[in-house]
Amino acid sequence: MDRNEHEHVIEVTDLRRVYGGGFEAVRGITFHVKHGEIFALLGTNGAGKTSTVELLEGLAVPASGRVRVLGHDPHTERAAVRPRTGVMLQEGGFPSELTVAETIRMWAGCVSGAREPREALALVGLERRADVRVKQLSGGERRRLDLALALLGDPDVLFLDEPTTGLDAEGRRDTWDLVRALRDAGTTVLLTTHHLEEAEGLADRLAILHEGRIAAAGTPAEVTAAQPSRISFELPQGHFLGDLPPLAELGVCGHETDGRVVRLRTRELQRTATELLLWARRSGLELRGLDVRSASLKEAFLGIAREASARTASAPKETEYAA
Known part of the structure; x- marks a missing residue:
């Protein structure tokens, strides 16, 4: 060749x-x-x-x-x-x-x-x-x-x-x-x-x-791209996670909180970020520490490894037999 x-x-x-x-x-x-x-x-x-x-x-x-x-x-x-x-x-x-x-x-x-x-x-x-x-x-x-x-x-x-x-x-x-x-x-x-x-x-x-x-x-x-993107921010004092629009309407597929810090996972990053910022503007709020980013290869790698391990653990065990 x-x-x-x-x-x-x-x-x-x-x-x-x-x-x-x-x-x-x-x-x-x-x-x-x-x-x-x-x-x-x-x-x-x-x-x-x-x-x-x-x-x-x-x-x-x-x-x-x-x-x-x-x-x-x-x-x-x-x-x-x-x-x-x-x-x-x-x-x-x-x-x-x-x-x-x-x-x-x-x-x-x-x-x-x-x-x-x-x-x-x-x-x-x-x-x-x-x-x-x-x-x-x-x-x-x-x-x-x-x-x-x-x-x-x-x-x-x-x-x-x-x-x-x-x-x-x-x-x-x-x-x-x-x-x-x-x-x-x-x-x-x-x-x-x-x-x-x-x-x-x-x-x-x-x-x-x-x-x-x-x-x-x-x-x-x-x-x-197959892994969720992430948005994190700090909720202003006096506001709580429930004050946000319904997360499903924001396109959020998962979330977690750490004190006042909220972390959202989404497969529709542009839509979720836009709706979140529009809500903050309507509410007159500043979202401190706002961080919007696509998944990194490291995150994708770890996510894929976790998913593959979960599938392996849940799969039926093969019957062992003598050759």
Whole structure:
């Protein structure tokens, strides 16, 4: 496939992964990643993110389902896939006594069409640390070295597993800028992350995994739009929640109070905010501390996790039987 072709670079259909003892880590997920797209996999610990990525990288065989990367099975057709992919694992294992430059030269010897080592180090801001031994690097610098190695082959597809773990705020922003630049140049990026701000700022689309299943998927805006927006304010002295117009008429789907502070949840933010402010004007009231905002990805993530857990808890238990 030419890297300028617009098609699904990664295709996952009804994918399952089962570990010894019968534990099902990935339970029939389906998604695709387009050419030149940043796609994020989110989920709590144990949701199945790393188990899924390892199948995409060809490091394991699925129990069932189908995986295609660049049109090939990444496990059985590894020779066709591996030279065109870059992989950044959660943790790299580098010989501690080698310098940064020695490490990247060693790795370049195993990569087809490798970039110049100095170029790869410059991409991640490590060119001035080339002569430092790996054991003397900080945790954040080791993550940068991990990324440099993943970029050595100028990959068409880049897998990033928790790419900014251990980085400070500046390092995280630099990495985000680099990933965006790679995307803009045509590289397809699949990343896992625990940083919801990272996913919200970087991803063109994302999927939220919960207990091995996809609980929500779409653009960050689509995923957050499915969750209620919030309006909070302080009731003036002498007024109470019951003084407001009926909450249902305001489009409110839930509320709570904390002393004089009222928090409303709504799926019709513009309507609710407008009606609330019109009521305050008619009543001659000032709503102090007024805060109106759409749901964040963090709120959507937590809400989806709670809903998925509730569904799991209420679902009938499967009958256990001997194989």
